[in-house]
Amino acid sequence: FLSVTIDDKRYSFPQGSKILDACLSVGIKIPTLCYLKDVSTNASCGICLVEVKGAKHLVRSCITSLIPDMEIKTNTERIRKNRRINLELLMANHPLSCLTCDRNLNCELQNLAHDLGIQESRFPATRKKRLPLDETSPAIVRDPNKCILCNRCIEVCASVQGVSAIDITHRGTESRVSTFMDKGLGNIACTNCGQCLLVCPTGSITQKTQTQEVWSMLSDPNLVTLVQTAPAVRVALGEELGMEEGSLVTGKMVSALRHLGFSKVFDTQFAADLTIMEEGYELLKRMKEQGVLPMITSCSPGWIKYIEHFYPELLAHLSTCKSPQQMFGSIAKTYYAKKAGIDPKIIRVVSIMPCTAKKFEAKREEVDGAYRYWKEENKEYAEPFFPDVDIALTTRELGAMCREGGIDFSSLPVEMFDSPLGESTGAATLFGSTGGVMEAALRTLSEVVSKKPLVDVNFTEIRGMEGLREAKVALGETEIQVAVAHTLKNARVLLEQIKQGTSPYTFIEIMTCPGGCIGGGGQSIPSDAAAREKRSKSLYREDVRLEIRKSHENPEIQQLYKEFLLEPLGPLSHRLLHTGYVV
Numbered sequence: 001f002l003s004v005t006i007d008d009k010r011y012s013f014p015q016g017s018k019i020l021d022a023c024l025s026v027g028i029k030i031p032t033l034c035y036l037k038d039v040s041t042n043a044s045c046g047i048c049l050v051e052v053k054g055a056k057h058l059v060r061s062c063i064t065s066l067i068p069d070m071e072i073k074t075n076t077e078r079i080r081k082n083r084r085i086n087l088e089l090l091m092a093n094h095p096l097s098c099l100t101c102d103r104n105l106n107c108e109l110q111n112l113a114h115d116l117g118i119q120e121s122r123f124p125a126t127r128k129k130r131l132p133l134d135e136t137s138p139a140i141v142r143d144p145n146k147c148i149l150c151n152r153c154i155e156v157c158a159s160v161q162g163v164s165a166i167d168i169t170h171r172g173t174e175s176r177v178s179t180f181m182d183k184g185l186g187n188i189a190c191t192n193c194g195q196c197l198l199v200c201p202t203g204s205i206t207q208k209t210q211t212q213e214v215w216s217m218l219s220d221p222n223l224v225t226l227v228q229t230a231p232a233v234r235v236a237l238g239e240e241l242g243m244e245e246g247s248l249v250t251g252k253m254v255s256a257l258r259h260l261g262f263s264k265v266f267d268t269q270f271a272a273d274l275t276i277m278e279e280g281y282e283l284l285k286r287m288k289e290q291g292v293l294p295m296i297t298s299c300s301p302g303w304i305k306y307i308e309h310f311y312p313e314l315l316a317h318l319s320t321c322k323s324p325q326q327m328f329g330s331i332a333k334t335y336y337a338k339k340a341g342i343d344p345k346i347i348r349v350v351s352i353m354p355c356t357a358k359k360f361e362a363k364r365e366e367v368d369g370a371y372r373y374w375k376e377e378n379k380e381y382a383e384p385f386f387p388d389v390d391i392a393l394t395t396r397e398l399g400a401m402c403r404e405g406g407i408d409f410s411s412l413p414v415e416m417f418d419s420p421l422g423e424s425t426g427a428a429t430l431f432g433s434t435g436g437v438m439e440a441a442l443r444t445l446s447e448v449v450s451k452k453p454l455v456d457v458n459f460t461e462i463r464g465m466e467g468l469r470e471a472k473v474a475l476g477e478t479e480i481q482v483a484v485a486h487t488l489k490n491a492r493v494l495l496e497q498i499k500q501g502t503s504p505y506t507f508i509e510i511m512t513c514p515g516g517c518i519g520g521g522g523q524s525i526p527s528d529a530a531a532r533e534k535r536s537k538s539l540y541r542e543d544v545r546l547e548i549r550k551s552h553e554n555p556e557i558q559q560l561y562k563e564f565l566l567e568p569l570g571p572l573s574h575r576l577l578h579t580g581y582v583v
């Protein structure tokens with residue numbers, strides 16, 4: 001530890017601390033637009049200036065380490081003036097279109113301009129031309145005109161995801177964030193994870209908004225519009241609508257969706273339980289028949305795009321199961337359509353997801369299970385083409401629809417999902433947090449193999465926020481090793497082991513985003529480690545509260561197999577619930 005003085009008060013901090021971290025830890029707020037705790041200190045914005053006794057110039061607190069007996073001032077006229085100048089310089093090229101910006105009222109640049117009392121930017125714009133939007137991605141839109149070159153997106157893409165899809169291009173006043181050869185996010189190795197837009201301090205990176213398309217569906221009397229909601233949405237939608245971080249709002253969310261006009265409100269968690277059945281039996285089959293191991297989970301679409309781009313030679317390790325989002329779409333437009341007597345062509349499936357990559361997943365060419373099914377069963381039902389899932393909205397987009405629809409969220413009653421695709425288990429709830437898919441699978445696998453009830457359903461050794469976790473688990477007489485990774489940078493470690501032939505694992509779960517889906521690119525902003533932790537805890541509490549905690553005990557899943565699919569991995573499951581991958 002070392003002692004320093006900040007604003008005339010003595011403190012002690014661990015050796016090596018930066019001024020900014022030290023100040024924040026004792027409640028002294030220093031503004032910054034580029035710093036990202038535990039990810040990046042690229043010192044590009046010049047806002048976090050402080051005075052250090054003996055130093056000729058103001059210093060950037062995010063990159064300056066404490067030294068013993070340092071005397072620091074964080075709030076003087078000189079500091080305030082220089083922070084204002086630097087902010088005005090950043091604003092000089094920034095369009096003042098706040099009212100129509102996706103991040104209006106939730107923009108760090110806007111908030112800081114307000115906090116620093118900026119009335120106008122005194123500096124002329126240096127950028128002469130308006131730059132074109134990058135709308136090439138099905139999930140993410142970039143507006144380089146709103147970029148303040150803080151580098152956060154670049155840092156997250158490189159150091160959290162290990163992808164480096166974007167970087168600074170051009171020089172001087174022409175500098176901008178762009179993709180390889182300006183090809184656009186849709187034409188490069190971007191995984192659509194949306195971590196860049198979560199950390200963007202302005203509205204320069206946003207999701208591709210599709211709320212108007214959904215409003216049109218809802219007002220069309222000739223359509224039956226179903227909605228499914230992902231596990232991680234129920235612990236983040238409340239934040240988006242003014243409630244505490246991590247509030248569990250399942251019942252209010254169901255009620256809000258009915259108010260908005262959806263014909264039926266169903267649960268992606270039903271399909272998560274279905275995934276466990278299919279994936280669990282797939283693993284057992286591979287183990288029995290010396291198939292390709294380790295098998296890796298396949299529900300996180302950013303991860304699928306990552307392995308397709310960077311490790312195509314390992315694709316045989318992926319489970320062939322579609323994600324729960326896509327399984328839901330296939331089942332809704334076949335089993336449910338039949339049961340409810342609805343022509344599948346008039347059914348629309350909207351997903352509410354914590355994830356931007358789900359927009360991409362819904363548009364993949366191979367997600368046409370229901371269409372192909374009807375083509376073979378009853379051609380009249382099959383034309384024109386329809387996808388399994390029509391539109392995937394993010395948690396933020398649902399929040400926007402609730403606001404636009406005049407819904408007073410906190411006073412809504414608690415309502416239940418519709419049946420028969422609305423029942424789910426504690427295991428399915430855990431899908432939303434890193435390690436959850438693995439835990440859900442192990443609960444079912446243990447019982448299926450041993451044919452005995454599990455004494456303890458909690459696989460605590462694979463829980464937590466460590467980037468890589470592993471455990472040894474008994475499946476009957478056999479012991480297997482399993483691993484869990486979240487973020488693509490951590491995924492790479494496990495993939496390299498497989499490539500070298502040194503992987504000791506039988507089964508691996510990989511989730512694209514920090515913390516799993518609770519930290520997805522579609523979640524409420526801010527989505528930092530503290531918010532993720534609260535969302536995750538909320539899901540684990542819900543698992544304990546639920547009466548049924550194992551996927552194979554979900555009565556609606558049992559009914560689905562009895563009435564329609566007949567058995568896991570059966571011919572119909574293969575047609576509707578499994579897929580292949582693009583090299």
Ligand code: HC1
Pocket residue numbers: 229230231232233268269271272299300301323324325326353354355358431432516517518520
């Ligand atoms: Fe996920 Fe999944 S857990 S991928 O993160 O398998 O997005 O929440 O819906 O599909 O169930 C996301 C979450 C989600 C799927 C499920």
